[in-house]
Amino acid sequence: MVGYEQFIRRILREMKDKTQLVVRYHERTKHHPNRYARSPGFLDWENEPDPFRRYEGATVLPLPLGEEDPDGDYRDLYERGKNQFQPFTLRNISKFLELSLGLSAWKSYGGAKWALRMTPSSGNLHPTEAYVILVLSESNHRGGVCHYSPFLHALELRAAFDERLWLRIKDYCGGSGFFIGLSSVYWRESWKYGERAYRYCNQDIGHAMAALSFAGNLLGWKMTYLNSLSDQDVGTLLGFQKTDWIRYESERPEAMFFVHDYSEINAPADVPREIVDSFGSLSYIGEPNSLSNDHRDWEVIEEVSSAAEKERSQVAKYRYREYPFPEEEVPSKQAASVIRQRRSALAFDARTALPKENFLAMLDKTLPRDNAAPFDLGLGETSVDLLIFVHRVSGLEQGLYFFLREESHLGEIRRRCRQDFLWEKGDGKSGSVGLYFLKRGDFQNEGAKAG
Ligand SMILES: Cc1cc2nc3c(=O)[nH]c(=O)nc-3n(C[C@H](O)[C@H](O)[C@H](O)COP(=O)(O)O)c2cc1C
Structure with missing residues (x-):
């Protein structure tokens, strides 16, 4: 009994230490009227990180582009009633990824060329990467873990399921739906913002989640955050522990979601440990591309992200209110064109x-x-x-x-x-x-x- 109490006291002490560390990071990286948070203070263009992750050696599965955009107007981005459920075909998954995390335009100026995306990102640095875990073919039981490449608008197949795992996942998901996981590359932000990078990566994750939720809604899909999983579990599902990361360029697992028919109220809110463990024994293919030649170490980012690492927990259900939407709204406009034309205010x-x-x-x-x-x-x-x-x-x-x-x-x-x-x-x-x-x-x- 004494041993148990000591154990609980130690856990509580560790939690308090970790919380204090995160609060200290927050205080330390605030800008003040007379002092900015620590950053490089200049832009090292020679080492500007590549905004696009590639896995060299992974099989590329191109997604169809130029498909008709989903119906639905501005209000249907938020409300769910009118959006008809569309089946989980690759064609629809392609629309979902394009309208959330895809490219929206290329710009060029003075010899430089850069892409804009459906989502905003601090400094247009795009630290967020996305992965889907899905059934690729019903007929020959194919499926796997894929990285989404917005540059190619393609999936890079990193690990294929064997038939047993395919059947277990299918059984667990009730036969319909897929998983989407998000990660952050801190280096893409610390290159410019130094110690504040961790804050910006979190904010960018928020934008990515919202963009996915809106695009999914237009297809009659809902995303449920699998809030019981630990960061470690998310990393296992995405094969991160089995990836040879270049120092300072590793991706940190952030969150995993299940995408399902919005009318399905009993969609899984968890992934059982045995399924997570099975992902740990898959073979992951593809070398992550090098993002920069040289790096600068911002230790405090590693420190705060370790302190904030999520452990496994019970599934939690959250309820919000049912406010009616306002009657008077902006003139009706096709939702997909609202997404495609989104831009940050500049002046x-x-x-x-x-x-x-x-x-x-x-x-x-x-x-x-x-x-x-x-x-x-x-x-x-x-x-x-x-x-x-x-x-x-x-x-x-x-x-x-x-x-x-x-x-x-x-x-x-x-x-x-x-x-x-x-x-x-x-x-x-x-x-x-x-x-x-x-x-x-x-x-x-x-x-x-x-x-
Ligand atoms: C978390 C976050 C912070 C941002 N902070 C600023 C900012 O301080 N000043 C600014 O002009 N734009 C800011 N932006 C906008 C980005 O610069 C912009 O999203 C990016 O350059 C891409 O342009 P676009 O949004 O027009 O596609 C921010 C965006 C995000 C997501």
């Missing part, structure tokens, strides 16, 4: 104002809802709320606002804020539900500093 004219309804509709889209993309992946509790500098929204006073994505946070946040904030609540219309007015004024300078 504002400092004059044009955003109508209040559009501003509120944007806030509304950040609310986690049950049975609506992208927040019903089952990631966890809502923990991020928005502090907003409103400069030019017609119909809304200029000033500082808080948008609470989870209203039960009000007491705690209010206690931690300045006493003179107003905390005047929005007018109750959809989108203004969690919106609080804190302080009147022109905060353009403060906003620019915070950005």
Whole structure:
């Protein structure tokens, strides 16, 4: 008994140490008004990391391009009701990957050429890689673990299942659906951002998950985050422990999802240990390409990512609210063309104002809802709320606002804020539900500093 108590005390102590390490990283890598977080301070173009992973020697399975985009308008990116389920064919998986993580354009300037993608990425560095684990052919029991190459718009087959594993997976998935796993290459971000790279990789993973969830939704598919798996399990499923990584260029397993028919409420939320272990005995083919000739070691990134490594846990189910979507919306537009035309805002004219309804509709889209993309992946509790500098929204006073994505946070946040904030609540219309007015004024300078 004493031994057990000591064991529990040790585990709790280790957890506390790890949490403190992550908090220390967070504090250390914040930008301050008079001091930036540590970074190289210049761009070492000679060693700019290749934004595209390839596995040399792996079989390339080209995916069809130029297929008709799924129907569905802007609202169908979020809502699920109208999107008809499409079968899990390679053709549809191709659409899913193209409309989420695929290339959207090539640009060139002064002799340099670079790709844009459906997802945004900090510095356009794209640290996120994706893998699918799927049945490739019903007729001859083929299937395997494949890397998705956006550059080729192809799958690189890294490991083929034997028939026994194929049948077990098929049986476990209820015969329909596939897995998608995400990883990060920290070096792609630390090359430019130094110590902050770990933060940016996490944010990019968020963008990739949302993009996949939206594209899947248009095909009538839902993604469920397999939140019981450890990072180690995800690495085993993707063959990372059996890959010869170049130092500083290894990929870190981030998350695994099961993609299924959205109406299937009993889709698996876990992968049994024996199936995970079976992946450990597959042969993984292909050498990862070299991304840079030389590297710089940012030790703190290794330290924080080890401290934040996820262990195996019980399956957790998360429920969100059922807010209705606002009636008044932007004019209807085909969802796929919204995705293809997505671009980051670069310049504002400092004059044009955003109508209040559009501003509120944007806030509304950040609310986690049950049975609506992208927040019903089952990631966890809502923990991020928005502090907003409103400069030019017609119909809304200029000033500082808080948008609470989870209203039960009000007491705690209010206690931690300045006493003179107003905390005047929005007018109750959809989108203004969690919106609080804190302080009147022109905060353009403060906003620019915070950005
Ligand atoms: C996590 C994250 C942080 C970003 N930070 C900035 C930023 O500070 N300033 C900026 O101009 N763009 C920022 N961007 C936008 C990227 O520069 C942009 O996504 C990338 O260059 C690709 O361009 P596109 O989004 O138009 O495809 C950020 C994007 C992400 C995902």
